[in-house]
Amino acid sequence: MLRAASRLSSHRAARAILTESSSTSSASALLFSKSAPLTSTSSSTAVIRSFSTLHDISAVDITSDSRIYAGDVPLPLTTDCTIFEADDVPTGKYPVFRVMDENGVIRDSSKGPEYIDPNLTEEHAVKMFRTMARLNVMDNIFLNAQRQGRISFYMSSQGEEAVHIGSASALDNKDVIFAQYRETGVLMWRGFTMSQFADQCFSNSGDLGKGRQMPVHYGSRALNFHTISSPLTTQLPQAAGSAYAMKMEALRNGKDRAEGVTVCYFGDGAASEGDFHAAMNIAATMNCPIIFFCRNNGFAISTPVADQYRGDGIASRAKGYGMASIRVDGNDLFAVNAATARAKELALSENRPVLIETMSYRVGHHSTSDDSTRYRSTEEIKKWDTEDNPIDRFRRYCETRGWLDEETVQTIRDEEKINVLQALESAEKKGPPELSTMFDDVYKEKTPELERQEAKLLEHVAKYPERYSGPI
Amino acid sequence: MATIDMPVREALNQAIDEEMERDDAVYIMGEEVAQYQGAYKVTKGLYQKYGERRVIDTPITEMGFTGLAVGSAYKDLKPIVEFMTFNFSMQAIDQIVNSAAKQYYMSAGDISCPIVFRGANGIAAGVAAQHSQCFAAWYSSVPGLKVLAPYSSEDAKGLLKAAIRDPNPVVFLEQELLYGTPFPMSDEAQGKDFVIPIGEAKIEKEGSDVTIVTFSRGVGLSLEAAEELTKKGINAEVINLRTIRPLDRDTILSSIKKTGRVVTVEDGWPQCGVGAEIAAMCMEDDGVFDSLDAPVQRICGADVPMPYALNLEEAAVPQINDIVEACEKATYRGK
Numbered sequence: 001m002l003r004a005a006s007r008l009s010s011h012r013a014a015r016a017i018l019t020e021s022s023s024t025s026s027a028s029a030l031l032f033s034k035s036a037p038l039t040s041t042s043s044s045t046a047v048i049r050s051f052s053t054l055h056d057i058s059a060v061d062i063t064s065d066s067r068i069y070a071g072d073v074p075l076p077l078t079t080d081c082t083i084f085e086a087d088d089v090p091t092g093k094y095p096v097f098r099v100m101d102e103n104g105v106i107r108d109s110s111k112g113p114e115y116i117d118p119n120l121t122e123e124h125a126v127k128m129f130r131t132m133a134r135l136n137v138m139d140n141i142f143l144n145a146q147r148q149g150r151i152s153f154y155m156s157s158q159g160e161e162a163v164h165i166g167s168a169s170a171l172d173n174k175d176v177i178f179a180q181y182r183e184t185g186v187l188m189w190r191g192f193t194m195s196q197f198a199d200q201c202f203s204n205s206g207d208l209g210k211g212r213q214m215p216v217h218y219g220s221r222a223l224n225f226h227t228i229s230s231p232l233t234t235q236l237p238q239a240a241g242s243a244y245a246m247k248m249e250a251l252r253n254g255k256d257r258a259e260g261v262t263v264c265y266f267g268d269g270a271a272s273e274g275d276f277h278a279a280m281n282i283a284a285t286m287n288c289p290i291i292f293f294c295r296n297n298g299f300a301i302s303t304p305v306a307d308q309y310r311g312d313g314i315a316s317r318a319k320g321y322g323m324a325s326i327r328v329d330g331n332d333l334f335a336v337n338a339a340t341a342r343a344k345e346l347a348l349s350e351n352r353p354v355l356i357e358t359m360s361y362r363v364g365h366h367s368t369s370d371d372s373t374r375y376r377s378t379e380e381i382k383k384w385d386t387e388d389n390p391i392d393r394f395r396r397y398c399e400t401r402g403w404l405d406e407e408t409v410q411t412i413r414d415e416e417k418i419n420v421l422q423a424l425e426s427a428e429k430k431g432p433p434e435l436s437t438m439f440d441d442v443y444k445e446k447t448p449e450l451e452r453q454e455a456k457l458l459e460h461v462a463k464y465p466e467r468y469s470g471p472i
Numbered sequence: 473m474a475t476i477d478m479p480v481r482e483a484l485n486q487a488i489d490e491e492m493e494r495d496d497a498v499y500i501m502g503e504e505v506a507q508y509q510g511a512y513k514v515t516k517g518l519y520q521k522y523g524e525r526r527v528i529d530t531p532i533t534e535m536g537f538t539g540l541a542v543g544s545a546y547k548d549l550k551p552i553v554e555f556m557t558f559n560f561s562m563q564a565i566d567q568i569v570n571s572a573a574k575q576y577y578m579s580a581g582d583i584s585c586p587i588v589f590r591g592a593n594g595i596a597a598g599v600a601a602q603h604s605q606c607f608a609a610w611y612s613s614v615p616g617l618k619v620l621a622p623y624s625s626e627d628a629k630g631l632l633k634a635a636i637r638d639p640n641p642v643v644f645l646e647q648e649l650l651y652g653t654p655f656p657m658s659d660e661a662q663g664k665d666f667v668i669p670i671g672e673a674k675i676e677k678e679g680s681d682v683t684i685v686t687f688s689r690g691v692g693l694s695l696e697a698a699e700e701l702t703k704k705g706i707n708a709e710v711i712n713l714r715t716i717r718p719l720d721r722d723t724i725l726s727s728i729k730k731t732g733r734v735v736t737v738e739d740g741w742p743q744c745g746v747g748a749e750i751a752a753m754c755m756e757d758d759g760v761f762d763s764l765d766a767p768v769q770r771i772c773g774a775d776v777p778m779p780y781a782l783n784l785e786e787a788a789v790p791q792i793n794d795i796v797e798a799c800e801k802a803t804y805r806g807k
Contacts, residue, residue, distance in 0.1 A: 210580040221582040237539020245547035278536030441581040442615050444639040447718035
């Protein structure tokens with residue numbers, strides 16, 4: 001195995017970027033030791049995964065301090081939540097920060113310097129678990145609803161639940177979210193209700209979006225979650241603009257710190273778009289307080305990361321833009337939370353962008369228009385789902401503390417199933433949006449031409465009522 | 473104050489200056505707009521007056537600064553994006569068409585995008601295929617966008633101020649060849665409250681025999697053509713559209729009803745052009761269709777990428793004589 005982590009030892013100094021106190025600004029931020037010796041990293045069971053070829057796990061050294069994530073390349077592991085500065089990056093591969101292993105084990109600081117317990121309360125932990133479970137249950141039921149022809153399209157988040165809840169729980173609702181489309185859990189954590197999800201997917205009269213967007217293109221101004229933009233990566237430069245506007249607002253009010261950070265999620269595939277470069281460069285040059293949050297889940301629809309880039313993933317690109325960055329185990333809820341909290345503090349206190357790359361695996365298909373078994377084996381999918389399932393990782397952590405057991409987990413899943421089914425049934429019964437809303441919101445005020453077109457349409461429908469069934 | 477002559481460039485500058493003074497959410501960004509004061513000096517003096525926070529030199533990235541501006545408009549700033557020329561807006565067209573124009577609708581009225589995209593559009597002299605073309609038809613086909621094209625200095629000032637105050641995304645198409653042209657500015661137009669309403673065309677010259685519908689540089693050509701036509705006994709009415717979207721149907725159609733004949737003039741290509749839209753309007757309106765005494769005539773740029781050689785360029789661009797001939801044909805006075 002590659003022991004790349006040892007090459008990091010000369011970069012210990014770089015880790016002094018963030019002080020311990022810097023991670024505590026968010027009420028929901030979890031605490032971590034800031035400096036763990038890299039030479040004594042995890043002795044936990046590192047399960048080896050592959051995207052293009054399957055590895056024989058029995059042949060792998062489970063005490064290894066590296067692990068394979070996307071791209072079939074072993075990456076060094078670290079328990080040190082260092083956000084690397086552009087002028088002091090690791091000489092080898094970017095290490096993957098994590099504190100909880102595949103078995104949900106977090107090393108107590110008294111047992112070794114590498115881990116400390118994140119000091120989570122039971123209530124908070126169970127809320128996190130419940131939200132991940134709800135997301136997972138909703139995904140499964142909505143996918144089935146699509147197969148039954150009840151909704152036209154759906155995109156699930158299976159395998160990436162910890163990325164969503166780990167990051168969302170490090171933020172508060174003043175922070176602005178620009179998502180790609182696979183960040184449903186972030187919106188869920190913020191308080192988007194099951195009915196709101198279902199109504200959007202059914203495009204009914206209750207849909208906040210008035211039936212205008214495809215399923216899963218959620219948006220909520222109240223929750224500071226921007227409407228999803230289908231073309232990949234358009235949201236990145238826009239998010240930089242949101243961050244810039246919030247900084248300007250603070251400056252106008254005589255403050256040097258924006259009220260919230262802007263967090264912009266995107267995938268490993270989206271990072272190949274030209275907008276990615278444009279956004280990184282403009283955010284860096286204009287000192288925007290923003291977190292660019294890359295969910296590296298191994299695939300852009302069918303394209304594996306091996307065909308997406310030749311460099312060391314996405315995190316390593318930050319150096320070229322003069323930007324700080326960190327790579328995180330996306331299935332480790334605690335690591336994602338800690339990195340996000342630190343990145344937020346850094347972005348806000350110093351008015352600059354930070355890049356986070358979470359390493360995870362897209363267990364589900366890209367969308368309901370995709371059958372991913374045509375380009376990857378069911379065995380590979382199953383391996384991730386069973387051996388490094390982010391919800392199970394966290395469940396094990398909670399079980400060890402006596403906060404969850406088999407029965408309570410089942411109860412939670414049953415309750416959530418009922419909630420989802422109720423929302424689905426109720427959404428299905430609501431009628432479609434009114435025809436007369438179709439010409440609203442093209443402009444702030446309807447133009448004469450739109451009024452003319454609307455009048456013509458309504459006149460036509462009134463003339464042939466038997467041909468049109470929906471509400472007017 | 474009396475009426476004075478002012479070049480279009482200065483009128484644009486005055487509009488931006490006054491609106492930045494009026495509203496501190498307004499800021500301008502683009503390549504070379506700050507220290508260099510704009511490739512065409514439209515932003516002269518603004519950097520000195522408003523500083524680097526509101527007059528921003530960007531990296532050379534249309535995609536980046538347009539996207540940033542769009543995002544900042546979502547968050548209540550009022551950006552003016554300067555494209556050095558609209559040719560380069562193609563590198564950011566996704567941000568304009570797919571995001572700025574649609575955000576308000578897609579968010580069901582939750583998030584608006586008060587932004588102005590401005591810069592030199594249309595033909596220029598001796599810069600060939602990639603720097604000499606009109607995007608009026610492109611942008612005016614997009615619901616959610618408003619598209620303005622000033623001709624004179626009063627147009628430039630009054631319309632740009634309206635664009636900046638408008639809560640919708642506005643594409644503001646200037647004309648490089650007119651930047652240095654002086655036009656009279658009335659007392660009123662010199663004032664800070666001079667705003668020209670969006671969506672209203674201006675009848676530049678009244679006439680009874682034929683309606684010429686045009687915008688931007690075409691207005692100047694058409695007015696000159698109208699003068700020649702007068703000598704030939706044809707009294708042409710010249711309509712300066714000012715707003716390409718939403719079109720002022722009432723002004724256009726009532727003029728055509730009056731004259732029974734219409735000639736459209738634009739520098740852009742014929743297919744799906746602004747003239748094509750006017751022609752379609754005539755066909756769709758019973759009253760106008762019945763009142764037409766001659767087929768619609770369109771004067772457009774030649775249907776080729778703009779060539780460089782002077783003789784070829786001249787042949788590819790509408791000339792005064794083309795308009796005169798089209799009007800003669802429409803009034804059956806031609807050869």
